[in-house]
Amino acid sequence: MSTIAAPPVRMHPLTRTVRHLLGALAAGVGIVLIVMLDQVRHVEAALASYWIGPVTQNRSMLWGDTFLLHLSDTQIIAFRITVECTIVILAAPIMFLSAALIGFTRVSPLRWLLATLVGVVTVVVVNQLRLGLIAWSTLTWGLDPGYEISHTFVGSALAVLGFAGAIALMLVIMSGGSTDARPRAAVRSGRRRAKR
Numbered sequence: 734m735s736t737i738a739a740p741p742v743r744m745h746p747l748t749r750t751v752r753h754l755l756g757a758l759a760a761g762v763g764i765v766l767i768v769m770l771d772q773v774r775h776v777e778a779a780l781a782s783y784w785i786g787p788v789t790q791n792r793s794m795l796w797g798d799t800f801l802l803h804l805s806d807t808q809i810i811a812f813r814i815t816v817e818c819t820i821v822i823l824a825a826p827i828m829f830l831s832a833a834l835i836g837f838t839r840v841s842p843l844r845w846l847l848a849t850l851v852g853v854v855t856v857v858v859v860n861q862l863r864l865g866l867i868a869w870s871t872l873t874w875g876l877d878p879g880y881e882i883s884h885t886f887v888g889s890a891l892a893v894l895g896f897a898g899a900i901a902l903m904l905v906i907m908s909g910g911s912t913d914a915r916p917r918a919a920v921r922s923g924r925r926r927a928k929r
Contacts (some may be wrong), residue, residue, distance in 0.1 A: 749922050756836030759849065764827030770792035773821050774798040774814040781812070781864045788865065789872055802868065808910055823856040830900065840907040852870045852899040859895025885893045 766773060776797050782800035786793025792803040799813040831849040834840055842846075870883035 735857055737784060739763070754837050754841070755842065755845070756832040759828050759832035760837065763825040763832070766825045766828070768818065770819065771798065773818075774819050777820055777860070777864075778812075781814070781861060781868075784861070784914070785865050785868050789869060799922045802872070805873070810871060812864065812871075814864075818860075818864075820857055820860045823860060823892065823899070824853055826896075827852045827856060827899060831903070834903075834907060839909075842911060844907050848903040851906060852903040855899035856895055861889060862892045864897075866891065891916075 743747065777797050778800045779795050782793040782795045785800065786802060794801045794803065794809075796811075799811050801809050801811045803809050825847070831845065831852065835842065850905050866885045867880065870879040870887075873879055874882075916927045
């Protein structure tokens with residue numbers, strides 16, 4: 734008994750071009766994030782200042798890429814978003830990975846877009862939570878051990894886990910939308926011919 738496999742569906746040239754353009758757009762966003770590193774850090778500091786101050790019940794203030802928490806009339810603690818701590822380190826690779834996936838796989842464009850958005854939002858939220866953890870630990874236990882432990886060890890581990898989780902979510906979302914749609918009717922027909 735022999736089997737007859739249905740021929741693979743060829744991707745239309747226009748579809749392939751559109752997918753490559755989407756990949757180039759995603760890679761371009763990743764490059765823009767790197768080029769506009771300073772501006773991104775300012776936005777991160779503003780976002781952190783917006784929610785960390787109220788959560789820790791301290792008056793917050795923004796100064797460039799630094800957010801400050803007023804502990805008292807005479808005491809202020811500043812947290813600067815450095816190059817090593819910025820979301821760009823996590824978000825840019827997400828965009829480059831996304832570009833490769835839409836350009837070289839058959840993932841559904843809609844699922845690709847959803848997965849990319851989920852990946853970026855995940856690392857942004859995780860990084861903000863990391864900043865909040867560092868601020869809370871510093872306010873609670875001081876610079877040593879509060880800041881040292883939360884920034885060097887716990888915060889770094891949280892960032893790595895968040896990045897890995899974002900990629901896992903992206904792959905799960907994309908895997909459900911493969912457009913490698915070999916017509917099922919053709920496959921069934923091939924199987925029937927094989928049985929004869």
